[in-house]
Amino acid sequence: MPLAKSMEVSEYVKLLSKKMDDKSLTIGVVGLGYVGLPTALAFHKSSFNVWGIDKSEDVINSLKNNKSHLFEGDNILIPNDSRWNITTSYENSIPNCDVVLICVPTPVDRNHMPDISMIRQSFKSISNTIINSQRITIILESTVQPGMTNLCLNEIISKKPALSNMINIAYCPERVSPGEINHGVSQVARVIGSNDLILTNLLAKLYKNITSGEIMAVSSIEVAEASKLVENTQRDIDIAFVNELSILMPKIGIDVEEVLSAADTKWNFHRHTPGIGVGGHCIPIDPHYYIQMAIKNNVISSLSPAARKLNSSMPNYVAGEIMDFCGPVSSKILVLGYSYKPNIGDSRETPIKYLIEILINGGHDVVLWDPLVKKEEIPKNFNVLESPYEVNDLDCVVLATAHDQILGINWESIKKNMHNPKIYDGRRCLDISTMVESGWSMRAIGLPLK
């Protein structure tokens, strides 16, 4: 039975704590994507009652058939018991919940402005379906600017003041790193803040049920919100610097990878590998939330805008390198890999999309192979292959994503069909001397021309 609304926070926390201890707590998860689904599964595994809510009928149908819709879905077991409930309906689910996690995307629009409409919609749907006898805690996990979680709550309270005694809020930024088996929901350290320190400490304990990582309870929601932006903005800046080096070092005849490996022998250096650009749901997006926060507060931020500009220009730079490699003729180019990161089928914000577009606009005939990305995730005008070996008269191969299946390609089989075999390594994962010795003409990002 949900908790009554009229009590003090300390009393509420005591009851919540009791439900947590005897596992009678019911947890709702709004948004069953990369973050929400593994989180819902983790709480279910920890013996809690779980309601998963997603607006997509397809997602719910897939899960009802015990199939995950995620790219990594093959290894995900969907439960089939009374503690596991999934639905598109807030009405059916919210009234059963004690704690509701919101795990919906927070993208940017075409002008790189934060778009938190999905969070607003989730708050609205919860506020419309919460029942009068109920008291819930909403924990937002999506990336937002500091102050936004409280703003979303205040927006619904201003329309329905009674909610102020029915809803507590907290913020616990997700840190899922798709495809990184050691940095999933069950391993990562978490940061959590709410408007009440007793509640924060209890919720920290709640998350301890699903992760072996540290849980840091911070003094406010805003600190937790800021920490997420700071993490990913730093990462974008660090990667931008090595990408800049990948452009500069070859100009002075130096291989960027050798320089970075040398620098990495210093105790406080942070090694990153340059590439075709950053992708995914965090690094290309969260810095825009940071930049807008700085602008709103009249702080001149120049590092993050410079990093964004540099990282988002990398597909353009690499396309230029490839076109220079191919020469002033229309070439047939095989691009290997489409997702933004090795060994996952996640193509959100993938820089390879822009790389291919620029090559096509440059008059080249591009064929693409990615063993992990679903065909429907790839633009319809891209020529997608079933196998990397099925294409003839190739002029150039571009290694764009370092999937194991791509590294394991039989290069001889591909080379056989090429008159003048050329390969461009956009991820610095091929052994250059091996490729050159076996007859490839090779270029790579950050590598000087001979």
Added chain:
Amino acid sequence: MPLAKSMEVSEYVKLLSKKMDDKSLTIGVVGLGYVGLPTALAFHKSSFNVWGIDKSEDVINSLKNNKSHLFEGDNILIPNDSRWNITTSYENSIPNCDVVLICVPTPVDRNHMPDISMIRQSFKSISNTIINSQRITIILESTVQPGMTNLCLNEIISKKPALSNMINIAYCPERVSPGEINHGVSQVARVIGSNDLILTNLLAKLYKNITSGEIMAVSSIEVAEASKLVENTQRDIDIAFVNELSILMPKIGIDVEEVLSAADTKWNFHRHTPGIGVGGHCIPIDPHYYIQMAIKNNVISSLSPAARKLNSSMPNYVAGEIMDFCGPVSSKILVLGYSYKPNIGDSRETPIKYLIEILINGGHDVVLWDPLVKKEEIPKNFNVLESPYEVNDLDCVVLATAHDQILGINWESIKKNMHNPKIYDGRRCLDISTMVESGWSMRAIGLPLK
């Protein structure tokens, strides 16, 4: 006896190797400062013959009296045997040497342009004093742009072509971190490159005599040169980002230190602490070498210039914060600490100098105490105290360098002499609640106003 000049590199390396193995090798070190002196001492400790060369009579006289002129000198034992020779004279020293390390400063001029005049002078002095029967290897340790080591050699060879058979060169960037006991000459990993891989490998073995760290032999001098610039430019950028956060976070009511500690629970976050700015012989200078290299090669570098601008503006920002704290009256301000880093007396490029100048220009009466910096290192117009307790009618205290002796100050004794005790923590090293409870009005970098 020095090695003859006419042999092949491989033959030369063999002989050098023999001398290295039987410790008959003689090593010259040009420039006996923070880098050169500990390096010379380390090679002496490893049983090599050492000639230390410095243009300063004072330095040589001090060392001849078995005293180090360095700020950390108290713990340095100066040898007193036949393997240890120090002189201002190249004529007396170079003809005895097999290997000569150049460890002179490479500053920037007023326009932030690289100034390698001291390296050029060292090369010139060596080339003027090398004797005809001699063959030496010069190893440059000072920070330079890629290509500069070879350029310096070529400059002397163009004037005296015979030197091309008498001098080999290598580059092994110093990584001494003053005051950091675990990152001294005897511990740090090193990177080394020369124009000949056999020689590089031998010199790597030579350095292995003085450090427990890894020695990475790289494929060229230029890679080694670039690695040093890349290391320190990255560090400047990383520190700039947290300094930017220390300005932005208080504007949204958040303590930057709490945000950074929260972000630091993420596996790939790099924690830095904001402050009054960066100092020392590397971080404020080396990025200018990097920026000029980028400009010369037509690469748009925006990260490093943004970082430089931000870090060098920090004294200005902090001075503004302090003046706001003091209010619109001329105040008496005690600045604690002058060196750029805790627990050393090194004041090179210290941001505290600019902080004090701005406060003085703002009409304030500034008194300064630093237990480690020698008085002659401090501008004459600064009012330097012998003790932090000897001043009355103070309005504000500024903690500028976190020396242990400053953290151990008896704050009660200082507070007694203040009507309205105010303290500004420019290094985030004081416990805020303790200070506030004991009656201080407190502000700190990155901390929001109450």
